[in-house]
Amino acid sequence: MPSSPLPDYRDPCGWNRMLSPRQPQPVAEGRIRARYAIVGAGYTGLAAARRLHELDPSADIVVLEGTEIGEGSSGRNSGFANPRDSKIGLSTTQMERAEKLNEFAAEGFAYLIEAMDRGGFSCDLEKTGRITGAATEPGAAKIRSMAEGARSHGFAHEFLDAEGMRCLIGSAYYRCGIRTEEGYLLQPAALIRGLADSLPAEIRLFENSPVLALEGGAPRRVRTAKAEIEADIVILATNAAIKHFGFWRDGLVTIYTYAGITEAMVPEDAAQLGIPAWGLLPAHRLGTTVRRVGPDRMMVRSLYAYEKPIDPARARDALTGCFHRRYPMLRHVPLEHVWGGTTALTMNGSPRWGQLGPGLYGSAGCNGSGLVKGTVLGKRLADMIVTGDPQEALQAAYGRADRIAPEPFRTLGFHVISALERRKAGAEM
Template identity: 35%
Template sequence: MPKNIEVKRLPKDPGPAAWNSILPAAPEYPALTSDIDADWVIVGGGFTGLAAARRLSQLVGDESIVLLEANKLAEGPAGRNSGFMIDLPHDLNSETYAGAHEHDLQQIRLNRAAIRFAHDMAEEYEMDSKVFDPCGKVTGAGSAKGQAHIESYRHHLEALGEEYRLMSLGDMKDWTGLDFYRQGLYTPGAVMIQPAAFIRQAAQGLSERVSFYENSPVIHIDLGNPHKLVTPKGSVKAKNIILAVNGHIQSFGFFPRQLLHVFTYASMTRALSDKEVTRLGGVGDWGILPADPMGTTVRRSSDFMGSGHRVVVRNHATLNQNMEVNSNNIRTAQKLQDKAFSNRFPMLNGIEMEHRWGGRLCLSWNSMPAFGEVETRIWSAACQNGLGTVKGTLSGMMAAEQAVLGKSDMLSEFLIHQAPAVLPPEPFLSLGAKVTMRWKEWQAGIEL
């Protein structure tokens, strides 16, 4: 008798996926309502799932590919992130985003390969420059302590042989319109995306080759040859499965006690009036990552497809091992974001936030992915350690290559990692994480 997998829980995402909400209505894909067969099934329609779908389509000839998304495309974490595709070291468990020298060089090579893959998707599917903009990124400091972080990061970049440019207080003022930032550090290799639009347009481009089903969560898998994936109204018999579900890989029973489920929170203003845009000044589109990893990420976007000029602020993080947030998490995040917005945008005092939301991240204690063949012909491409846009794309590519090719040069380099470390037991894990996160937020000071 085949072994069964009962999926323990389905995604619950607090608030709207704002980047999707501000776009015109999306094309809809059907729910799975019948019993079908496929050569390949991808579970999850975020950056990982779409990268896996595209790489499979390049590798498997005319074999059939089905993608099952639990909700609607771009409504989950893919439509909730800040839209940075970052090439340089960005370890969220680090004090400075940076790691060991050789490991960082490896990660840069792999991250840039993923960005090239995404760039090729953007070109192939004719995405607008506001959907995929290879403009680089800026790390900004609003305090002397933040400037010290930038100085440390600058030395690290020099040791890596990476290009950068320091931005003065005046440069930051001209660029953002804000008096808040004392200094910035620009690096050219990152890409800014409209994440929901990227997901939508990538899916549309792939839909000639891949069968998409929305609102079709997998609730049960019968392992066998073929496997059978059951959804509420249908099923798929498939030879091969790629689980592109990030932290929800644990809901399928894999990597127990190895993954950290973190939520980050953000707020987006209503569309600004022409007078408010003039009052703000600066350029129309920019994004700033905080010099302190626990600080506030800020992004300004100009009008795209009628979405209007808007500002997004993101800060605050909570560990929620049950993968659900509570009302206190939301209230705390709103207070912190309103304060961060007020500190940075006094000229926009009184502008209300139209959208507030939380987004799921999955981290491991040692910043390693949850990757590989977890059952016969079932591959996990999960645990992106806070960089879902880039590491998700990379993980999806690599899962497809491992499943089809078995080996490749890039896959060999990607596989040079350990398994996710086993976590401390509860309640020590959650209590320790809460104290540590709040302490680091306090230490961030004005950078938060």
């Protein structure tokens, strides 16, 4: 077992730094007894906790987070949320599956909105639509095919040529793009803080309390440095860090990816960033995500590293390059915050989810879209635990995650595929 069970978060999360300081909940100490113990307070863990409380209000629920709220990957992401999975360009069979996935995505999104309304907190949620942009000819071919799919399926969309893209986002970097109506942007650290701080008082959240070991059958014992928690049911909502406990080692890959936010720009510079709110996803999956942050900042997200983080200085240089290539007129604007975070990748995009043993459950592998997917998977895991409903419709829609080749083929395969894909992605990066 690696010594720290947590992902290697080397730099503080920029989104969290931009908020006012927050007092974390206490560290878990002593012997604690609970009906449910949830390990990990990301979107998945907090949705599971909330739902367990709704369905079983008198039960003791404990949530253990290894770091501080806002410093996990649920605070480190780019803040793109979509209540519908994109269906553009899909075949008829894929369309049927996409419809089902959309229903679950809509449920996850609605659960987040309900939590915001009940908790009365804001996370700068804004419906901005979604832009997919292409900077290369293969990328442009993909955009044309998406536009063709949108036309044939009757989805509202706007095809943008290079000049249209420049008017929208202020950058002449892209050859073309497509803009669809669905798509929200938000401040992820504000969201995860709001979710944690508005948990019902009966749910006890402990922060800076990494779970080091899991023991026993039923009840189970969860150990941290200072506490021993005995619980009838344990949920591992640690995303790829679940591998520390010996689960799904052949089914999940940890990918580190990086983001940076510029310093606040003077009005003349900010005036060059296009319309007031927009978010752009790349035409190639290894490409760079870009979005506006408030009136005067930009965020870029790029780079992928397999299982281990990359050197922070290298990440800063690469992200600065991504920003300045797109906005050469803003070469004097530096990135104020740069940080990395993790996603858990499965080969076919299907999550790992369900019962792991008596009184033990887990959910992991949201790939790059855990904001909504993690929420619905956490919520439905709680449904399954309390009601006994095996959630067949959900499992059928998301499908089973494929096994990943054993080592050393896995590492070798990842490096070969990512080198090939990086060549293909070219200027989309």
